[in-house]
Amino acid sequence: MKIYDFEVSTANGKTLDLKEFKNRPVLVVNTATKCGLAPQFEGLEKLHQQYKDDGLVVLGFPCNQFAGQEPESNDTMAETCKLNHGVTFTLTQKINVNGKETHPLFKYLKQRLPGTLGKRIKWNFTKFLIGPNGEPYKRYAPTTSPEKIEKDIQQLLK
Incomplete structure (x- = not known):
């Protein structure tokens, strides 16, 4: 199984087949607009x-499971991220990253790359870097800044 086996719904409700990103590295991040880590949106956008243009895809997966820090609706979330943080990368509809209703992509990612809490997401802005082969490459803590991921991205783009 690879990430290409999954589909997601974008913030505007369109289906996005992750097969579109074959042979490209993908950075998957669970996001929240009211989180103290929300300034990371700027680093992700950078x-x-x-x-x-080199092939990197950044996908934001808004989640309201951590202290209700994503109160925006699917309709207003993308606009809020654009206005407040300059976000132009793709955002999905709100999802769950833990519990019974965990989005299938996050079930897969957590199984392949467990973190300090095992197969749970600790907080908003947990990041997964996927290699161009569709295989999960590395998981990063919520506090890991996007800038600290750059070397790994450069490695995957070679």
């Missing part, structure tokens, strides 16, 4: 702008 990575998106700097490496999108």
Whole structure:
């Protein structure tokens, strides 16, 4: 199984087949607009702008499971991220990353790359870098800044 076996719904409700990203590295991040780590949106956008032409895909997966820090609706979330943080990378509809209703992509990622809490997501802005082969490459803690991921992205783009 690879990430290409999954589909997600974008913030505007369109189906996005992850097969579209074959042979490209993908950075998957669970996000929240009201989180203290929300300034990371700017760093994620910077990575998106700097490496999108080389093939990098950044996908934000808004989640309201951590202290209710994603109160926006699917309709207003993307606009809020654009206005407040300059986000132009793709955002999905709100999902769950833990519990019975965990999105299938996150079940897969947590199984392949467990973190300090095992197969649970600790907090908003947990990041997964996927290699161009569709295999999960590395998991990063919520507090890991996007800038600290850049070397790994450069490695995968070679």
